[in-house]
Amino acid sequence: MVRYYTIMAGFHTKTFLKHDDYMTPKYAWENIKQFIPKDKTIWEAFYGNGASGRYLTEMGFNTIHEDIDFFEENRGDIIISNPPFSKSKEVMNRLHELDKPFILIMPQPKINTSYFRTWKDKGLQIIIPRKRIQFVKTVNGEVPKDYKSDCNFECYYYCYKMNLPKDIIWLE
Numbered sequence: 001m002v003r004y005y006t007i008m009a010g011f012h013t014k015t016f017l018k019h020d021d022y023m024t025p026k027y028a029w030e031n032i033k034q035f036i037p038k039d040k041t042i043w044e045a046f047y048g049n050g051a052s053g054r055y056l057t058e059m060g061f062n063t064i065h066e067d068i069d070f071f072e073e074n075r076g077d078i079i080i081s082n083p084p085f086s087k088s089k090e091v092m093n094r095l096h097e098l099d100k101p102f103i104l105i106m107p108q109p110k111i112n113t114s115y116f117r118t119w120k121d122k123g124l125q126i127i128i129p130r131k132r133i134q135f136v137k138t139v140n141g142e143v144p145k146d147y148k149s150d151c152n153f154e155c156y157y158y159c160y161k162m163n164l165p166k167d168i169i170w171l172e
């Protein structure tokens with residue numbers, strides 16, 4: 001009960017750790033649009049400021065993007081998101097339970113973690129961006145005035161059951 005209350009308080013009061021509040025720029029989804037099927041419903045499962053789901057919708061994908069708890073809900077056919085990196089282990093464990101296709105943007109070193117190792121026989125595939133993704137920081141849902149992104153780490157798109165033509169795709 002206490003744990004539940006803590007999570008829900010985070011949702012409605014926007015008290016998530018600041019370092020998780022980095023939003024995906026639209027180009028990061030446009031980069032991989034050719035790998036996303038148009039006939040499936042996407043669940044952009046981590047809300048942030050809501051822009052990410054809007055971008056996917058604008059790109060023509062049927063997208064569910066709501067301010068709900070990923071660990072309590074299960075929507076859509078394919079999960080496409082940039083999750084809170086501070087909860088990577090919990091997210092990856094929950095994805096084992098859901099066992100549905102996903103594309104997740106996460107830092108490149110995550111693949112060396114023990115919780116990623118639990119995916120080693122499950123056919124994960126990776127898309128490698130051409131350039132570092134510059135996320136958009138938000139504070140209380142707003143982009144700070146004069147903010148300039150300066151992300152200093154690389155991310156991959158980690159894919160599961162997406163039937164990519166190759167296990168490693170290097171974007172041009």
Ligand SMILES: C[S@@+](CC[C@H](N)C(=O)[O-])C[C@H]1O[C@@H](n2cnc3c(N)ncnc32)[C@H](O)[C@@H]1O
Binds near residue numbers: 045081
């Ligand atoms: C890295 S941000 C990315 C937001 C959005 N998916 C995007 O790509 O722009 C991760 C967001 O996950 C949200 N979050 C944290 N815990 C969550 C949970 N248990 N369920 C759903 N969303 C959560 C927070 O709002 C946080 O801003």
